[in-house]
Amino acid sequence: MQITETVSEGLRREYQVVVAAADLDSRLSSKIDEVKPKMNLKGFRPGKVPTSYLKKTFGKSMMGEIVEALVNEGSQKAVSDNNLKVAFPPRVEPLGDIQAAVDGKADLEFKVVIDLMPDFELADVSALEVEKLVADIEEADVDEAIKRISEQSRSYSARGEGEEAQTNDAVVINFVGSIDGEEFEGGKAEDFNLVLGSGSLIPGFEDQLVGAKAGESRDVKVTFPAEYGAEKLAGKDAVFAVTVKEVKKPDEVVIDDAFAKTIGFETLAELKDRVREQLKRDYAQASRLHLKRRILDALDTKHDFSLPPTMVEGEFNGIWRQVEAELKREGKTAEDEGKSEEELKKEYHDIAERRVRLGLVLARIGEQNGLTIAPDEIQRAIASRARQFPGQEQAVFEYYARNPQAQAEIRAPIFEDKVVDFIAELAKVSEKKVDRATLFMDPDEALEKLKGEAKA
The missing domain is CATH 3.30.70.1050 (Trigger factor ribosome-binding domain)
Structure with a gap:
């Protein structure tokens, strides 16, 4: 040979x-x-x-x-x-x-x-300077959260005979949908409960029932969104023959100790404490998401080395397949995004390179510091995934047991989070107070907003 x-x-x-x-x-x-x-x-x-x-x-x-x-x-x-x-x-x-x-x-x-694997020097993660966005939980935030809970558990009473349905009213309806006179699968329901203004159905559907009375029939004309999940319906004009059986108005809700008791708490104060604790967890999760993004950005800035071509192309191909599927689902082309296909491919190729680079850096940091994923961590993640499929939990467990690649896909984000948390303990992290809206923004949008505010 x-x-x-x-x-x-x-x-x-x-x-x-x-x-x-x-x-x-x-x-x-x-x-x-x-x-x-x-x-x-x-x-x-x-x-x-x-x-x-x-x-x-x-x-x-x-x-x-x-x-x-x-x-x-x-x-x-x-x-x-x-x-x-x-x-x-x-x-x-x-x-x-x-x-x-x-x-x-x-x-x-x-x-x-x-x-070949690239040979590169790791940056000193203890020297990284990153910003962590934080926000105070205001009493108004707690009150707003309790108000949402009250609306979700709100009861309704029948409106008087001949009274018209208003926004926020609940209606009980029968409907049959058709396209070009032909009924379509999934477009029919009986005794369907709908809160007008909830956005539960296709845009425009609920608006056309405002003013309807019990016993009235209406033709509701709508257009399915271009990105609608069912490809056969996406972008199509449809007519729903709707019969309104009942019109109900929301009962007034008084948020007090009595209300708290209806949802399992002794007092309103106890309910507020529980809501405040949940908000703390939500705020901490949002804050961590921003911190993770800042750490990854800092690592990307600190490292510049050649990347294995096959790794980059494999990552890019996966991203591009998703982009093409999304464009097809929305009936768009690259030009609709204001770019040529080559420009769009270049943009996503850069993203692929960043992902591969950061993957290699995080892997090296984890390896050098003995960070590992225990089998029980994988099992907990699989159990969490299985709970998303009620009644099919055993099939989900068996799927992951049979597929090492699927297990690797579960393991990767756990390992990434563990390394990011390790870096966060060592890096110089400063806190920046922001409002609640900014805290819950996408990290990219929040960064652009804060840059704009800094320039102003």
């Missing part, structure tokens, strides 16, 4: 592997000699089948196995002989006529493509 390096550029290495036809034939003869004593074929005494007959009858299939083994051996040898630290399993590409090699008529030639 002859292995020759043909490409050495950055983190990419390529090797040409050649196995002479004579060597292939020699390996085939050795394999035949190995199995010959065990062969028991009709018409021949045990172990006495002629070599020529075995070669003619089984040679091609045996040679196929030999070639497969040589391909694996060649790729592993290219790695071990050159002491390479690979970032990705080597990729093998055939050269020459592989079938001719299997037939014993030509040398076996193939190319081994290898991406």
